[in-house]
Amino acid sequence: MSELPAQLTEIQEDFLALEQKDRLLLLLEFANDLPELPQEFQDHPDLLERVVECQSPVFIFVELDADGAFHLHATAPRESPTTRGFASILAQGLDGLSAEQVLAVPDDYPQSIGLSEAVSPLRLRGMSAMLGRAKRQLRERIG
Amino acid sequence: MTVPFDTTEKFTAYAHPAKLVSTEWLAKHRTDPGLVVVESDEDVLLYEVGHIRGSVKIDWHTDLNDKVNRDYIEGAAFAELMSSKGIARDSTVVIYGDKSNWWAAYALWVFTLFGHEDVRLLDGGRTKWLAEEREMTTDASPVSPTDYPVVDRNDSPIRAFKDDVLAHFGKPLIDVRSDEEYSGARTTMPAYPEEGALRGGHIPTAASVPWARAAATDSTFRTRAELDDIYRTEAGLSDGDDVIAYCRIGERSSHTWFVLTHLLGFQNVRNYDGSWTEWGNAVAVPIAVGTEPGTTPVSRR
Numbered sequence: 001m002s003e004l005p006a007q008l009t010e011i012q013e014d015f016l017a018l019e020q021k022d023r024l025l026l027l028l029e030f031a032n033d034l035p036e037l038p039q040e041f042q043d044h045p046d047l048l049e050r051v052v053e054c055q056s057p058v059f060i061f062v063e064l065d066a067d068g069a070f071h072l073h074a075t076a077p078r079e080s081p082t083t084r085g086f087a088s089i090l091a092q093g094l095d096g097l098s099a100e101q102v103l104a105v106p107d108d109y110p111q112s113i114g115l116s117e118a119v120s121p122l123r124l125r126g127m128s129a130m131l132g133r134a135k136r137q138l139r140e141r142i143g
Numbered sequence: 144m145t146v147p148f149d150t151t152e153k154f155t156a157y158a159h160p161a162k163l164v165s166t167e168w169l170a171k172h173r174t175d176p177g178l179v180v181v182e183s184d185e186d187v188l189l190y191e192v193g194h195i196r197g198s199v200k201i202d203w204h205t206d207l208n209d210k211v212n213r214d215y216i217e218g219a220a221f222a223e224l225m226s227s228k229g230i231a232r233d234s235t236v237v238i239y240g241d242k243s244n245w246w247a248a249y250a251l252w253v254f255t256l257f258g259h260e261d262v263r264l265l266d267g268g269r270t271k272w273l274a275e276e277r278e279m280t281t282d283a284s285p286v287s288p289t290d291y292p293v294v295d296r297n298d299s300p301i302r303a304f305k306d307d308v309l310a311h312f313g314k315p316l317i318d319v320r321s322d323e324e325y326s327g328a329r330t331t332m333p334a335y336p337e338e339g340a341l342r343g344g345h346i347p348t349a350a351s352v353p354w355a356r357a358a359a360t361d362s363t364f365r366t367r368a369e370l371d372d373i374y375r376t377e378a379g380l381s382d383g384d385d386v387i388a389y390c391r392i393g394e395r396s397s398h399t400w401f402v403l404t405h406l407l408g409f410q411n412v413r414n415y416d417g418s419w420t421e422w423g424n425a426v427a428v429p430i431a432v433g434t435e436p437g438t439t440p441v442s443r444r
Contacts, residue, residue, distance in 0.1 A: 027188060031192075056186070078192070079192075118187065
């Protein structure tokens with residue numbers, strides 16, 4: 001656990017410091033903060049991978065920039081705020097990490113941010129699936 | 144405080160027209176005294192993104208399920224919930240939600256376990272309200288707490304347990320899950336996470352009628368004639384039948400329970416909420432795989 005990158009730890013601490021009800025509102029803030037897809041991906045929907053485990057249509061794409069920094073791009077409908085919130089947590093929490101750091105993120109991170117009670121384990125699985133798929137894409141990328 | 148019924152022509156063909164209201168009716172009666180509008184969604188944050196002005200939120204997971212046991216809340220917790228949402232025992236409750244009212248129907252079914260009398264669904268739910276570009280707001284809804292009585296939950300008329308299903312063979316069972324879940328190719332619906340049922344398939348003899356067939360593309364319920372075709376002609380149900388419906392955890396089958404009970408007038412319909420996440424994990428219960436219903440199992444005891 002000690003190796004969890006600082007930005008993921010920060011998100012985790014922010015959630016855990018709140019009451020259940022406020023955790024949902026924080027998740028909503030994340031949902032609202034999910035950035036629009038960069039134009040290059042909007043023009044190439046074929047590059048995006050659907051996270052079929054999620055309850056609503058969500059698509060992700062991972063990128064390693066010239067400096068080897070990781071970026072996760074995701075898109076999900078406005079009418080699916082929970083899914084958008086999950087995607088946004090991962091997009092912000094993993095942004096700028098090295099490939100090694102991303103692959104070392106524990107698979108149960110989604111279960112560790114105190115949302116199981118407010119969001120239901122079923123809903124949380126979507127976030128685990130997103131993390132799993134992001135890591136798999138990354139492994140394929142660095143081959 | 145009597146809230147009028149919606150006399151929309153389409154509803155008059157249903158067995159209990161009083162159980163539905165149209166978006167038009169709700170827009171007009173939203174603020175009637177004695178009426179409380181409830182949003183109940185699959186997505187736990189959707190209400191916060193925008194809801195019908197004045198409506199309150201009830202979530203299936205955080206509000207209606209017991210936190211420890213796999214069961215619904217008891218009378219005291221229900222009374223507390225109702226009070227905190229401004230619902231009195233004689234309130235008219237109109238529930239609407241996402242996904243063709245799937246979770247709204249589930250909430251309505253739980254209200255029925257507690258005998259709340261006047262509870263209705265908004266035909267077409269959230270989707271239709273939005274499609275018609277009716278007003279949504281993120282403003283908090285003012286609530287005056289009520290003094291809701293503690294009423295015991297009465298499970299037996301509309302809720303079936305595993306033993307009830309084992310004793311039910313020979314009478315109609317309706318499996319409302321997707322074709323893939325029914326055949327056993329998957330244990331959860333397409334595009335949803337696998338939820339850990341150890342076996343795939345269906346309860347022997349159950350007819351397959353995926354729940355969403357009862358909904359039109361605009362999320363409203365299909366007409367009486369269309370529903371009769373699906374459930375009577377195709378699935379073979381007839382008046383007087385004692386029916387049990389099930390899905391994965393009892394949410395999709397609440398939708399079918401609503402259709403059979405309130406739209407088609409079947410009087411003995413129970414929802415088996417243990418559903419596949421119980422049956423597919425239970426020891427020594429019979430299972431059928433493939434697209435055929437299968438035959439009545441021989442009793443082991």
